[in-house]
Amino acid sequence: MKLGLAIEELHRSENHLARVLLAVSDRHKADHEVFHVARDIARWSQRHVTELARIGTDFGVDLEPEPAGEPGILERIQQTTADLLGRRPEPGLLLLADLRHVHREAAGVSLDWELLAQAAQGARKRELLALAERCHPDTLRQLRWANATLKVSATQVLVSP
Amino acid sequence: MARVDRIAEPWGTRTPYGPGETWPTRVDAYLADGLGEDDVDRWVQSATILHSNGDGLDIAVKDDRIVGVRGRADDRVNHGRLGPKDLFGWQANHSPDRLTKPLIRRDGELVETDWDTAMDAVAGRCRELLAERGPSSVAFYTTGQLFLEEYYTLGLIAHGGIGTNHVDGNTRLCTATAAAALKETFASDGQPGSYTDLDSADVICLYGHNMAETQTVLWTRILDRLAGPNPPRIVCVDPRETPVARAATVHLAPRPGTNVMLMNAVLHELIGNGWIDRGYVDAHAVGFDELAQRVRDYPPEVAAEVCDVPVAQIREAARIIGTAQRLVSTVLQGFYQSHQATAAAVQVNNVHVLRGMLGRPGCGLLQMNGQPTAQNTREAGADGDLPGFRNWSNESHVAELARIWNVDPMDIPHYSPPTHAMQMFRYAEEGSIRFLYVTATNPAVSLPELARIREILAQERLFLVVQDIFLSETAQLADVVLPAATWGEKTGTFTNVDRTVHLSEKAVDPPGEARPDLDILVDFAHRLDLRDKDGAPLVKWTDPEGAFEGWKECSRGRPCDYSGLSYDRLRQRNGIQWPVTDEHPEGTERIYVDGQFWAQPDYCESYGRDLVTGAPLDETEYRALNPTGRAVLKAAEYLPPHELVSEEFPFQLITGRTLYHFHTRTKTGRAPQLQAAAPEVWVEMAASDAADRGWSEGDVLEVATPRGRVEARLRISGIRPGVLFLPFHYGYWDRPGGAGPDGRGRAANELTLTDWDPCSKQPIFKTAAAAVTRVAPGDGPAPAPTTTGSRPVSGTVPATRGGEDALADEQVRGGSR
Incomplete structure (x- = not known):
C-alpha cells in the first residue's frame, strides 16, 4: 500500500501551503485583512501538518510534527519592502499574483486530501478517513478565501489607471 | 414636578413597574435661561440624536431660537424620558463657531467662499476624475447621523449615478457587526426585538453593552423593572465594572478578545444540559449538528482558562440563560469592536434560535446600534449595501433596483x-x-491608527470634501468644506434599533449660509448632470418629503417596508415600527413570529460569509445549505487575538464611550453641562495594577503602543486587571493648534491597530497591546465621571455634579400600577 506515501506528500504540501500563506501575509502587511487572515488560516495547515505526522506513525512514516516554521530571511526583507511600497499601486498586481498562487497551492492540497480520503476509504482506515473529513473542509475554506479575495481586489487593481 | 440634577443622576427618578405592566410615564424637560413652558412660542416634533435609542421629544422654540427640549409622553420608545445628552446637547446648535460659509483651500489655507465656487470646485474635480480615472477613483464616507432621505439620495448618486462601489458610513465602526451578524443568522438585516420586550423579560443579557451609558433611557426602563416586583435577572459580559455590571446577577469580565470562547462555552452548556427547544430548532433552523459538534470542544473549564473567568460563573450564566422563560439579549461594542466580532455576535443569535426565543413578547434580540440613524445608513444603502436590504449578488434584486432608478443594471x-x-x-x-x-x-x-489616517487625508493627490457643522479635525485637512444644517434645522426621518421610525421636523433656520445635507447632495447631483437612462434628472426630488416618497417605493416589498408610511401619518403619531404596509398601516411590532424569516434564497439580503475568512458564500452554496429559508446556526472556532501582550506591551488596551459624550465631542463638548461632567481624557486601570507600580488616582500616565502615545490622568476603577481603558471622544479641536497631537497625544486612536473583522469589516478597537509609564504624580483626581463605568474605587474623589445649571424637570404621570 502507498498510504504512507500519500500522507508524506500531503504533509509536504500542507507545510508548503502554510509557508506560502505566511509569505503572502508578510508581503502584504499594508493590506491589513490579507495580512491577518492569511496568518489565521496558515494555522489550519500547520495543524494539519501536526496531525498528519501523528497519524503517519501508524503507516510507518516518520514525519516532523512541528510545522516548517516562519518564512526565511529573504521573505522577511520583502515585508519591509511591502511597508515601503504601501503608497504605490504596484503591490495591487503583486497581491493578485500572490492570491492566484495561494489558490493553486490550496487546490493541490485539496486534491491531495481527496486522494488520501479515497485511499483511506478503500483500505478501510477509519481514523485516516476521519482525519481527511476533518481537515479537508479547512482547505476548501482556504481555497474559497483566495478566490473571494482575488475577486474583491481585482476590480480596483485592474480598472484604475 | 421635581427638579433633578441630571448630570449627577443620569437616569433620573425611579418609576418601578412589574412584569407585563406598562412602563409608567415620566416627562423630562429642560429649558434654558430660566424659561417656563408658557414662554415657549412653539413645540416642534423630533427625536433624540446623540445616541441610538430614538426617544421622542419636542423641540422648544422661542423667538426663532431653540430654547430647550421635552420628552414626548405618548412616544412608545421613551414614555417621556430623556437622557442627559438629549437635555443639554442641543445647545451646541447655537455654538458661535458653527460653520456658516463654505471654505475652499487657496495657497494652502482654507478661506471663505460662496456656494457656487465651492460646489463648482467639488463637482468639477469629481467630473475631471471620472473622465481621467473612472468611477473607481471616487468615494463617499458618510455617517450614522444624517436622515434617511439624505442616505437614500447619497446612495442613488453614488451607486446609480456615478457608479462607484466605494460608499460607506462610519456605521462601519459602530454597527457593521450588528448587520453582519443578523445577515449570518437570518440572511437579512432587521432587528428581531422590540423595546417592549424589556417589560416582560425575566432574563436580560447584555453582551459587551454598557447600556447605562450608551442608551440611558433604555437602561432607565431596566432600572425601573429592577426596582419593581419580580425583577428580571441580569447577565453582563464586560471587562469593566460598568453600571450594568453592578446591577447584574452574574457579571462575566473576560479577557479582551475571547468572546467567541466564552459564548461557545455557554452554548456548550445549553446544548449539554438540554436547555434548548429542539422542536423549534428542527422546524426553523439549519446547522444544528455542526454547531453542537463545534461547541463540544469548548467546555466551561477550557473557557475559564482562556477567558480568565471563574468556571462557576460561566455555568451560572448559562443556567440563567438556559432556564429563562422570556429572554432578551442585547449586544454592542464589547463584541462588535473586539476580535472575532461577527463570530461572537452570531453566537448570541444562536442562543435565541436554540431556545426558540424569537418573535414573542419578552423574547427579544437586539443587535444594537450606536448612532441615531445608523439603521437608515444600512437600510437606504449608504453603508455600501444596496437599498432595501437587496442582495448585491442576486441579479434580480439589482434588476429591480435598476427599474426603480430607471438606470441600466450594469450601471449599479x-x-x-x-x-x-x-x-x-x-x-x-x-x-x-x-x-x-x-x-x-x-x-x-x-478611525484606528490616526497617524496613518492623517497622512492619508493630507495627501496632495487626494481631493477631500468635508460636509459638517464644525471645523472638525478632518475638515481642517479638506480641500473644500461645506457648512451643513443639523438636527432641528432640517426635516427628515430616522429609525432606531427596534425599527421605530420618527419624523424630525425643522424647528429653526440653520445659521448663516449653512444648508441641509439633502439640498447640498441634490445640488451636487445637478452639477454633475446625473441622468437616468431616459435623460431625465437621476435625482427626482428636491425636498425631504419627495425623497421619502421615493424611498417608500424602493422599500416596497422588502423587509424594511416603509410603503404604508407618510409624513402626515408620522405627524399624527410619531414613532411607528417598520414594516409598515397598506395591510399593516400601524406598523409591525414583532417580526420572525412562528419562525418565519426573510431567509429564502430568492428574497434574502445575503448568502452569508465564512466567519473566519470573510469569504462570501455564493448562491449555489446558500441554496444547498438553506433551501427553505430557515435561520442558520453558524458555528465558529475561537482564534487568539492578533495582537498579544508582551513584555514590552504588557497591557490590553480597550477604548470606549462615556455617558456624557458622543463620538468626537463636536456637539457634547460644546454643551457646558456635558463638557464639565467629563472635561478631559483619562485612562482607567485596576487597583491591583496601580498598587503594583505605586501609582495613585490622578497621576499623569503615558500609554503607548507601536502606533503612538497618549497622555492621560489615571482613574483607578473597577476594570479587570491587565486591561486599560481610554475614552475615544477626545481629539484636538479644542486644543491649541487644533489639528493633531503636536507632541502630546490625546486621541485614543493614536494607539489602536489597523485590523478589522473579516466578516463585518468593523475595525477592532478593543484588542491592542499597550505599555504604560508614569510621567508625573497627580495633583488631584482624574477628570473622569464618578457616576459611570469610570467610578473610582477610592471614596475620596468628589462626586460628579451638574449643580444649578443641570437641573431638569421631571414629571411622573404614573402608569398602570
Whole structure:
C-alpha cells in the first residue's frame, strides 16, 4: 500500500501551503485583512501538518510534527519592502499574483486530501478517513478565501489607471 | 414636578413597574435661561440624536431660537424620558463657531467662499476624475447621523449615478457587526426585538453593552423593572465594572478578545444540559449538528482558562440563560469592536434560535446600534449595501433596483461586495481613490491608527470634501468644506434599533449660509448632470418629503417596508415600527413570529460569509445549505487575538464611550453641562495594577503602543486587571493648534491597530497591546465621571455634579400600577 506515501506528500504540501500563506501575509502587511487572515488560516495547515505526522506513525512514516516554521530571511526583507511600497499601486498586481498562487497551492492540497480520503476509504482506515473529513473542509475554506479575495481586489487593481 | 440634577443622576427618578405592566410615564424637560413652558412660542416634533435609542421629544422654540427640549409622553420608545445628552446637547446648535460659509483651500489655507465656487470646485474635480480615472477613483464616507432621505439620495448618486462601489458610513465602526451578524443568522438585516420586550423579560443579557451609558433611557426602563416586583435577572459580559455590571446577577469580565470562547462555552452548556427547544430548532433552523459538534470542544473549564473567568460563573450564566422563560439579549461594542466580532455576535443569535426565543413578547434580540440613524445608513444603502436590504449578488434584486432608478443594471456596481471604509482608506493610501466626500463624520479622530489616517487625508493627490457643522479635525485637512444644517434645522426621518421610525421636523433656520445635507447632495447631483437612462434628472426630488416618497417605493416589498408610511401619518403619531404596509398601516411590532424569516434564497439580503475568512458564500452554496429559508446556526472556532501582550506591551488596551459624550465631542463638548461632567481624557486601570507600580488616582500616565502615545490622568476603577481603558471622544479641536497631537497625544486612536473583522469589516478597537509609564504624580483626581463605568474605587474623589445649571424637570404621570 502507498498510504504512507500519500500522507508524506500531503504533509509536504500542507507545510508548503502554510509557508506560502505566511509569505503572502508578510508581503502584504499594508493590506491589513490579507495580512491577518492569511496568518489565521496558515494555522489550519500547520495543524494539519501536526496531525498528519501523528497519524503517519501508524503507516510507518516518520514525519516532523512541528510545522516548517516562519518564512526565511529573504521573505522577511520583502515585508519591509511591502511597508515601503504601501503608497504605490504596484503591490495591487503583486497581491493578485500572490492570491492566484495561494489558490493553486490550496487546490493541490485539496486534491491531495481527496486522494488520501479515497485511499483511506478503500483500505478501510477509519481514523485516516476521519482525519481527511476533518481537515479537508479547512482547505476548501482556504481555497474559497483566495478566490473571494482575488475577486474583491481585482476590480480596483485592474480598472484604475 | 421635581427638579433633578441630571448630570449627577443620569437616569433620573425611579418609576418601578412589574412584569407585563406598562412602563409608567415620566416627562423630562429642560429649558434654558430660566424659561417656563408658557414662554415657549412653539413645540416642534423630533427625536433624540446623540445616541441610538430614538426617544421622542419636542423641540422648544422661542423667538426663532431653540430654547430647550421635552420628552414626548405618548412616544412608545421613551414614555417621556430623556437622557442627559438629549437635555443639554442641543445647545451646541447655537455654538458661535458653527460653520456658516463654505471654505475652499487657496495657497494652502482654507478661506471663505460662496456656494457656487465651492460646489463648482467639488463637482468639477469629481467630473475631471471620472473622465481621467473612472468611477473607481471616487468615494463617499458618510455617517450614522444624517436622515434617511439624505442616505437614500447619497446612495442613488453614488451607486446609480456615478457608479462607484466605494460608499460607506462610519456605521462601519459602530454597527457593521450588528448587520453582519443578523445577515449570518437570518440572511437579512432587521432587528428581531422590540423595546417592549424589556417589560416582560425575566432574563436580560447584555453582551459587551454598557447600556447605562450608551442608551440611558433604555437602561432607565431596566432600572425601573429592577426596582419593581419580580425583577428580571441580569447577565453582563464586560471587562469593566460598568453600571450594568453592578446591577447584574452574574457579571462575566473576560479577557479582551475571547468572546467567541466564552459564548461557545455557554452554548456548550445549553446544548449539554438540554436547555434548548429542539422542536423549534428542527422546524426553523439549519446547522444544528455542526454547531453542537463545534461547541463540544469548548467546555466551561477550557473557557475559564482562556477567558480568565471563574468556571462557576460561566455555568451560572448559562443556567440563567438556559432556564429563562422570556429572554432578551442585547449586544454592542464589547463584541462588535473586539476580535472575532461577527463570530461572537452570531453566537448570541444562536442562543435565541436554540431556545426558540424569537418573535414573542419578552423574547427579544437586539443587535444594537450606536448612532441615531445608523439603521437608515444600512437600510437606504449608504453603508455600501444596496437599498432595501437587496442582495448585491442576486441579479434580480439589482434588476429591480435598476427599474426603480430607471438606470441600466450594469450601471449599479455589484461585481463584488461594497468597498468598506477601511478598504477605501487603503485605496486612498495607494492612490487609486483620488476624491473622498466625507459627510458628518470625523475620521481624523475616529478611525484606528490616526497617524496613518492623517497622512492619508493630507495627501496632495487626494481631493477631500468635508460636509459638517464644525471645523472638525478632518475638515481642517479638506480641500473644500461645506457648512451643513443639523438636527432641528432640517426635516427628515430616522429609525432606531427596534425599527421605530420618527419624523424630525425643522424647528429653526440653520445659521448663516449653512444648508441641509439633502439640498447640498441634490445640488451636487445637478452639477454633475446625473441622468437616468431616459435623460431625465437621476435625482427626482428636491425636498425631504419627495425623497421619502421615493424611498417608500424602493422599500416596497422588502423587509424594511416603509410603503404604508407618510409624513402626515408620522405627524399624527410619531414613532411607528417598520414594516409598515397598506395591510399593516400601524406598523409591525414583532417580526420572525412562528419562525418565519426573510431567509429564502430568492428574497434574502445575503448568502452569508465564512466567519473566519470573510469569504462570501455564493448562491449555489446558500441554496444547498438553506433551501427553505430557515435561520442558520453558524458555528465558529475561537482564534487568539492578533495582537498579544508582551513584555514590552504588557497591557490590553480597550477604548470606549462615556455617558456624557458622543463620538468626537463636536456637539457634547460644546454643551457646558456635558463638557464639565467629563472635561478631559483619562485612562482607567485596576487597583491591583496601580498598587503594583505605586501609582495613585490622578497621576499623569503615558500609554503607548507601536502606533503612538497618549497622555492621560489615571482613574483607578473597577476594570479587570491587565486591561486599560481610554475614552475615544477626545481629539484636538479644542486644543491649541487644533489639528493633531503636536507632541502630546490625546486621541485614543493614536494607539489602536489597523485590523478589522473579516466578516463585518468593523475595525477592532478593543484588542491592542499597550505599555504604560508614569510621567508625573497627580495633583488631584482624574477628570473622569464618578457616576459611570469610570467610578473610582477610592471614596475620596468628589462626586460628579451638574449643580444649578443641570437641573431638569421631571414629571411622573404614573402608569398602570
